[in-house]
Amino acid sequence: MTVSTRSKSPVESQNQNDSRTDQQLIAAINAGDVAAFEVLYFRYRDWVVGLAYRFAGDEDLALDVLQETFLYFLRKFPGFRLTANLKTFLYPAVRNLTIAARRKAGRYQSTEAEQNQLEQLPGADGPVASGNELAVALANLSEDHREVLLLRYVDGLTLAEIAEAADVPLGTVKSRLHNALETLRQDKGARQFFEE
């Protein structure tokens, strides 16, 4: 995996300094405040496009899904009520829009996403960094298990939020998380992270 960085535009920097909560911004957007929508857009843009890329494994598709997601969100106003973490609302939208985009593109992105994760691995003879071992171990998880693990520990959602976002029972989320951790514990490359 590669990391790309770029300097923020003045508009982005300006919106990052806004200290209003999501609830306050939602209320302002419902009142027609376009600037509040800008703040919310930049606050969640990178997470949405990163999530879309996680599902799609393709940058162009991820950018299309980014736009579609926020246009879908925009059409909820006025009258949108935020009852939970905004990521809980955005997650299924990103997932479903990515599925639709994939079907349209005629690609099987789960394989492509796994390939993207593996493409940075060194050769078999060389030493393997622990980060790469973990990436390989993650790629070997089922999509459902991997997604719960990443939503919990990378995106910071609670299990209840994950259950709501994924539209599955809480027990199922707990089970998937448990199974994901057990699989990693048994994995040759990832078990180092479970050792004292």
Add this chain to the structure above:
Amino acid sequence: MNHGDINTRRDGEESQAPEKLVAALEELPARRVFVPPVVDAAVLLAAHRHLAKPRDSVTGSFRFWRNWPVWTAACLAMLGLVYLFIRPTGGTSAIAREDINRDGRVDILDAFQLARELGSGQKPAPGLDLNGDGVVDSRDVEIIAVQAVKLGKGGRS
């Protein structure tokens, strides 16, 4: 890590990942997708269109029609603008009036900038009344947006 009764733990409480694993997950290099400014502009322009309060265009134009001196001045101003655009300008290249941000291209960023100016209450230049209705509003923004699309990835201004 205490394994215990797997079923009880799975149903009753959240399985906990060791700190080393959590730290490694958080540090795992994540693909950062570069989002081009035109993508931001397209989304935010849609937000301006959707959220900006609609102008009371019917009442506005009725009031405007009754105020004939303003109407006359607007017509003269439009004639003056037309003259400015059709007269020879010499050797220097003219910047299209739709090139709001003066970057040499007419693209969605120009539409977005005009939309932002209107939304923030700034008074745009009268020359930006692209449809000649006497006011600079979202309809003029639309004209720039349509032109930007026709020009493809942004035409030279």
